[in-house]
Amino acid sequence: MECLCPPEPARAAEPAPGGRARRFRALRKVAAFGTMSVAAVLVSACGSGSGQDSTDDTALVAQGMQIFRFDTFGDESQWTDALRIHEVIAAAVDPATALSVGLKVDAEALPPAVVQGIQNGGIDLHSPDTTIALLKLNAVVGVQGKVETIGGKDTLTRVGITCALCHSTVDDSFAPGIGKRLDGWANRDLNPGAIIALSPALSAATKAVYNSWGKGKYDPRFNQDGANGPQVIPPAYGLKGIHRITSTGDGEDIAYWNRYVGVTQMGGHGSFSEPRTGVNVTNGTDDLITSKLPALQAYQLSLEAPPPPAGSFDAAAAARGQLVFNGAGTCSTCHSGIEMTDANSRLHAAGEVVSEPEPNGAPSYASRSATRQYRTAPLHGLWQHAPYFHNGSAPTLVAVVQMYNTSKSLGLSSAEMADLVEYLKSL
Ligand code: HEC
Numbered sequence: 283m284e285c286l287c288p289p290e291p292a293r294a295a296e297p298a299p300g301g302r303a304r305r306f307r308a309l310r311k312v313a314a315f316g317t318m319s320v321a322a323v324l325v326s327a328c329g330s331g332s333g334q335d336s337t338d339d340t341a342l343v344a345q346g347m348q349i350f351r352f353d354t355f356g357d358e359s360q361w362t363d364a365l366r367i368h369e370v371i372a373a374a375v376d377p378a379t380a381l382s383v384g385l386k387v388d389a390e391a392l393p394p395a396v397v398q399g400i401q402n403g404g405i406d407l408h409s410p411d412t413t414i415a416l417l418k419l420n421a422v423v424g425v426q427g428k429v430e431t432i433g434g435k436d437t438l439t440r441v442g443i444t445c446a447l448c449h450s451t452v453d454d455s456f457a458p459g460i461g462k463r464l465d466g467w468a469n470r471d472l473n474p475g476a477i478i479a480l481s482p483a484l485s486a487a488t489k490a491v492y493n494s495w496g497k498g499k500y501d502p503r504f505n506q507d508g509a510n511g512p513q514v515i516p517p518a519y520g521l522k523g524i525h526r527i528t529s530t531g532d533g534e535d536i537a538y539w540n541r542y543v544g545v546t547q548m549g550g551h552g553s554f555s556e557p558r559t560g561v562n563v564t565n566g567t568d569d570l571i572t573s574k575l576p577a578l579q580a581y582q583l584s585l586e587a588p589p590p591p592a593g594s595f596d597a598a599a600a601a602r603g604q605l606v607f608n609g610a611g612t613c614s615t616c617h618s619g620i621e622m623t624d625a626n627s628r629l630h631a632a633g634e635v636v637s638e639p640e641p642n643g644a645p646s647y648a649s650r651s652a653t654r655q656y657r658t659a660p661l662h663g664l665w666q667h668a669p670y671f672h673n674g675s676a677p678t679l680v681a682v683v684q685m686y687n688t689s690k691s692l693g694l695s696s697a698e699m700a701d702l703v704e705y706l707k708s709l
């Protein structure tokens with residue numbers, strides 16, 4: 283379609299505290315229903331000029347949600363046949379243990395009798411059989427189990443994982459770890475390394491690497507390049523309009539990275555090949571991934587960054603902090619435009635980021651990637667997903683600002699830094 287798009291500068295306005303960008307996105311949605319001005323409708327039709335932004339197809343988005351939550355792409359080959367995680371679950375993973383390694387339970391999948399049983403203690407949260415019952419109800423977020431009756435007993439025969447394992451959490455509305463799904467929110471309680479290390483099929487040395495990662499982190503390249511440098515699990519929301527995906531901007535669209543993870547990390551059936559890194563993997567003889575990528579991508583693009591909770595920041599300080607962001611802090615030289623990133627026009631050398639050198643002597647993460655550079659991170663929803671930077675080297679927004687002030691010799695006063703933090707909390 284021929285687009286009469288507004289010139290780029292129209293998109294470069296800085297969002298106000300509290301998120302003008304979000305209101306702008308909301309406007310675009312309203313515009314789709316034809317109640318807005320002609321100009322707004324044109325913006326809506328144009329997006330940022332790429333097919334990646336076509337999230338208007340409700341059916342496609344709904345299909346994508348099912349894939350995101352429930353599709354294993356046949357990765358039971360990895361989690362059951364190779365890693366034998368189903369045996370570990372059946373033998374030793376009661377719900378209390380599952381919750382302690384960060385697995386989440388979808389309260390909406392629980393029938394009333396089970397809800398009552400959890401509430402009055404009638405259901406034993408210290409029995410692996412209860413975990414199997416929850417899997418049978420399809421209530422464990424990001425884990426798909428096949429439960430069959432063998433010898434009169436419910437038996438877990440296959441297990442696989444979905445995208446939701448790492449990129450969904452729950453709102454804890456029922457109990458800690460049990461509640462309504464929050465898709466796109468990174469599960470920073472999840473300890474994927476510890477879960478994989480439960481496999482009886484791995485060597486002690488490999489288990490030691492997996493056990494070294496900790497909560498909320500995962501190294502999506504370790505099984506390809508052998509280096510150990512875990513990454514913070516990032517949100518899968520707020521990516522609309524951004525055409526460099528992952529912290530190193532490896533892909534131009536989300537589907538590129540979904541294929542990478544689906545094949546090389548989850549173990550789904552299909553192929554991924556990347557000459558820039560030499561990764562070339564094919565699992566199975568069928569392809570259970572390619573046809574699902576458009577819907578999966580549409581769903582992720584529909585997920586907006588969550589707005590900051592009311593009262594979670596000081597609006598006056600945030601307004602002053604915005605001036606620091608655009609002025610003395612020089613932040614907006616890279617965190618520019620509506621999405622607060624220059625990713626669509628350039629990436630940055632490792633020497634420009636404040637998050638290197640990597641912790642624990644790990645090699646530069648950029649050096650392991652396809653681009654060998656970093657993408658300026660988008661900043662909406664920051665309040666929600668500490669720790670910060672690709673390697674989690676800043677535990678808080680205060681730490682982020684201190685790191686910039688020191689490494690870039692910004693000379694900000696403590697009042698300016700405090701205001702800047704309030705602004706970041708408002709995004
Ligand atoms: C075992 C945990 C895990 C699973 C499962 C997983 N991811 Fe990720 N995902 C990560 C990590 C870690 C990164 C960060 C990679 C990087 O920046 O190099 C990431 C990055 C991403 C990004 C890039 C975000 C950005 O800011 O550009 C998206 C989108 C994403 N994942 C979506 C998915 C989807 C969809 C699936 C299912 C096909 C999936 N992930 C499966 C851990 C996981």
Ligand code: HEC
Binds near residue numbers: 611613659
């Ligand atoms: C030279 C370009 C550049 C400048 C200037 C810059 N940033 Fe960044 N910023 C980046 C890049 C690149 C990343 C991603 C680094 C990484 O993942 O380790 C990033 C990441 C971040 C993050 C982490 C986001 C997340 O999701 O973890 C925050 C917060 C941030 N920057 C805030 C700021 C603030 C505040 C300033 C000004 C004091 C600033 N940045 C100045 C390029 C820049």
